[in-house]
Amino acid sequence: MKFAVKAWSSGSARTGLLQLGNCPSPIETPALLLSTRKGLPYFIAPDLLPSLPSPDSHLLQISPIHFLEGLSPKTISNVGGLHQMLGLPEYGFAAVARDSLQCLPECNSTNKHGASFETPCGRLLIKPVDYLELINSMRPNIWATLADEVPAWVSDKRNKTSVDRTVRWLDECISLSSAGGAVLGSIVGGSSVEERERCAQEVARRNVTGYLIGGFGLGESMDERPALLNAATAILQDEKPRMVCGLGLPEEVLQGVAAGIDLFNSEYIYHLTLGGFALAFPLGGIKISVSKPDPSDIGNDRSKINLRATVYRKDTSPIVEDCSCYTCQNHTKAYINHLLNVHEMLAQILLEIHNTHHYLEFFKSIREAIKAGEFEQFRNRFIESRRDHLALAAVA
Amino acid sequence: MALRFEVIGRFNRARAANLTLPHFVCQTPLFMPVGTQGTIKGLTTNQLEEIGCQIVLGNTYHLALRPTSELIDELGGLHKFMNWPRALLTDSGGFQMVSLLHLADITEKGVTFQSPVDGKPMLLTPEESIQIQNRIGADIIMALDDVVKTTITGPRIEEAMYRTLRWIDRCIAAHKRPNEQNLFGIVQGGLDPVLRDKCVRGLVDRNLPGYAIGGLAGGEDKDSFWRVVAQCTAALPEDKPRYVMGVGYPLDIVVCSALGADMYDCVYPTRTARFGTALVPEGVLKLKHNAMANDTRPIDPACACMVCKNYTRAYIHCLVTKDAMGSQLLSYHNLYYMMKLSRDLHSSIVEGRFPKFVCEFLQKMFPKGNVPEWVCNAMEVAGIDISSCCAPFISTMSKTMEVKSDKE
Numbered sequence A: 001m002k003f004a005v006k007a008w009s010s011g012s013a014r015t016g017l018l019q020l021g022n023c024p025s026p027i028e029t030p031a032l033l034l035s036t037r038k039g040l041p042y043f044i045a046p047d048l049l050p051s052l053p054s055p056d057s058h059l060l061q062i063s064p065i066h067f068l069e070g071l072s073p074k075t076i077s078n079v080g081g082l083h084q085m086l087g088l089p090e091y092g093f094a095a096v097a098r099d100s101l102q103c104l105p106e107c108n109s110t111n112k113h114g115a116s117f118e119t120p121c122g123r124l125l126i127k128p129v130d131y132l133e134l135i136n137s138m139r140p141n142i143w144a145t146l147a148d149e150v151p152a153w154v155s156d157k158r159n160k161t162s163v164d165r166t167v168r169w170l171d172e173c174i175s176l177s178s179a180g181g182a183v184l185g186s187i188v189g190g191s192s193v194e195e196r197e198r199c200a201q202e203v204a205r206r207n208v209t210g211y212l213i214g215g216f217g218l219g220e221s222m223d224e225r226p227a228l229l230n231a232a233t234a235i236l237q238d239e240k241p242r243m244v245c246g247l248g249l250p251e252e253v254l255q256g257v258a259a260g261i262d263l264f265n266s267e268y269i270y271h272l273t274l275g276g277f278a279l280a281f282p283l284g285g286i287k288i289s290v291s292k293p294d295p296s297d298i299g300n301d302r303s304k305i306n307l308r309a310t311v312y313r314k315d316t317s318p319i320v321e322d323c324s325c326y327t328c329q330n331h332t333k334a335y336i337n338h339l340l341n342v343h344e345m346l347a348q349i350l351l352e353i354h355n356t357h358h359y360l361e362f363f364k365s366i367r368e369a370i371k372a373g374e375f376e377q378f379r380n381r382f383i384e385s386r387r388d389h390l391a392l393a394a395v396a
Numbered sequence B: 001m002a003l004r005f006e007v008i009g010r011f012n013r014a015r016a017a018n019l020t021l022p023h024f025v026c027q028t029p030l031f032m033p034v035g036t037q038g039t040i041k042g043l044t045t046n047q048l049e050e051i052g053c054q055i056v057l058g059n060t061y062h063l064a065l066r067p068t069s070e071l072i073d074e075l076g077g078l079h080k081f082m083n084w085p086r087a088l089l090t091d092s093g094g095f096q097m098v099s100l101l102h103l104a105d106i107t108e109k110g111v112t113f114q115s116p117v118d119g120k121p122m123l124l125t126p127e128e129s130i131q132i133q134n135r136i137g138a139d140i141i142m143a144l145d146d147v148v149k150t151t152i153t154g155p156r157i158e159e160a161m162y163r164t165l166r167w168i169d170r171c172i173a174a175h176k177r178p179n180e181q182n183l184f185g186i187v188q189g190g191l192d193p194v195l196r197d198k199c200v201r202g203l204v205d206r207n208l209p210g211y212a213i214g215g216l217a218g219g220e221d222k223d224s225f226w227r228v229v230a231q232c233t234a235a236l237p238e239d240k241p242r243y244v245m246g247v248g249y250p251l252d253i254v255v256c257s258a259l260g261a262d263m264y265d266c267v268y269p270t271r272t273a274r275f276g277t278a279l280v281p282e283g284v285l286k287l288k289h290n291a292m293a294n295d296t297r298p299i300d301p302a303c304a305c306m307v308c309k310n311y312t313r314a315y316i317h318c319l320v321t322k323d324a325m326g327s328q329l330l331s332y333h334n335l336y337y338m339m340k341l342s343r344d345l346h347s348s349i350v351e352g353r354f355p356k357f358v359c360e361f362l363q364k365m366f367p368k369g370n371v372p373e374w375v376c377n378a379m380e381v382a383g384i385d386i387s388s389c390c391a392p393f394i395s396t397m398s399k400t401m402e403v404k405s406d407k408e
């Protein structure tokens, strides 16, 4: 893996290029990693993946722990690792132990031996040695070291322990690694700026390719996040990529970008898709237009629309008029509304395609704003337009 | 009549044809996947085109409930609604009512049933069924028939057959779009050859664009099943398509095609996929089975589909019945398998190697030569020598069986 920062804007926001040996072209950052279940997107079949923007869609996030449900590391290794097993030789895989859906950190059962996770096959304690057995058999392009992630409300003592363990496991993971791949050193520290700094300093001292800033989306408030993110990124080497887990909403992504984060995950899209929501906020770089919301928007916040709403029953327009995704090119809101009403899986397939496409385009406009040196303006316009719509929708 | 049916190849009773429908030129024999609610579970219309699907079946009963035929009509018909450029077929809705609702009752007027929405009694008449199907706009629509379980015997079978004949006239009279939609009549008569014969003759007199053989695939024994098919296909006109309703096991399709049938539909390939079962030349492969966990072969090494080209049994094993992707990938493979079977039937008949194809098919499915007796009997009537793939004792047994001959 090669990474280079190309441009800066508004202080810490940055664009860069991430090069992976097997991906035909470099991927621009800030980038979105597509969330997967066992390596494939939840509903987008592999033959539909090429319809998404390329190479933007070529980074997939994977939780090795998903495979404990039925595949042994030996079999994964026999098949030839992740790329071979998933039939996606030109895609990049980033392995992170946890996800936000079916593999959640369970800090009360985590102990000095390993990290505990709630999974569909019960509570699992994963030791660094177990984790690295999976990583070594899967051979992802990028992998993050095992972390002891704790929610914002734990005691200072527990939070300190989490930093100590995460740093110790980092050394263990690196020493057990045999398959190569870029190592992201996990950084935790909960809601304590001091602990975030301490962890970042320890990790920055080690031989890692990049960083995974974890422990977000675990009960901290949105207001305290910038200080926690900046505490870490200020210490980290500029030329190494930084990934964050747990920031999903557009506003959260913008918060992360402002703090100098390069890689984001996309479980937000899965939640939208399951809820029957489609992203519909205006794209188009810094020229976000603020149009009046129409009455049908009640109940929507304009960033997304609820396709279950009866107002779409006879709506023969696509989700977003000028969207070039497979869904919008082929199907109407009325059809998706029907599919949701009758609980047909095609609804989720079409929504995941559109939502992924739309979010990848959002990341593209973020990158363009940074390159133009106008990230802060872009961010303010975006947040203002959302706020205006919320206010207008409230009086409507 | 809004179709053209040109037979382009034959082997004894089997035939391969080009079936030109308003939206697509199909090649028969063909299998139609069931897209109950205006979608095949887990597949996009693009994928369906890619695997060679020619006709998709929609269920009138479900579509009339949601989103309603009026809405489909208002939005330009089902083709446009689901963005499917190729052919569509809708059933009459009657079968679904009888099979899904406990309180369905059939009278001369039509099928009365309790509305699943508000519990009120409702009536589906032949006229209404056709009206709804006219609004949905499929290339082929089905007459409302009086459906009885095949396992029932006695005067009810006779009553249903005569009623089906009376209803066909009401369907024909109600059909408002004969130049855009083809109304198929359905042969009823249970397992009784005399009733089946009367029904076929009655329907043929009406000169319909196509005919279906109904009331089968409902639990009757296989020997009765193929005999009814053989009798009906022999009596139906040569120049019209013949559709065996509800038939979907690959073996049944091969046998029926040998007997001169052209079209089939069944939920089996997609339903069984959702339970983790793959269709393979040897029969079925249960991906849930623990033995699959370490099996690094594709589902079917001979299959050229996207799933078999890329994935191992082991990987599919860890997806099936747990993740949506498991049923998506297996449905894709299973439908690909059915489409490939349809293409192979068509091309082997056209190229004059149909018996060879049948023998190879049977050899893979019954490597020990234990081809079921009913298949042997049916193939004898179809004039296809399968002795090369039958174990000796079975083929002699089938020769000594008395095979009822059809008027040929």
Ligand SMILES: [Zn+2]
Pocket: A319, A320, A323, A324, A325, A326, A327, A328, A329, A354, A357
């Ligand atoms: Zn779209």
Ligand SMILES: [Zn+2]
Pocket: B299, B300, B303, B304, B305, B306, B307, B308, B309, B333, B336
């Ligand atoms: Zn296959």
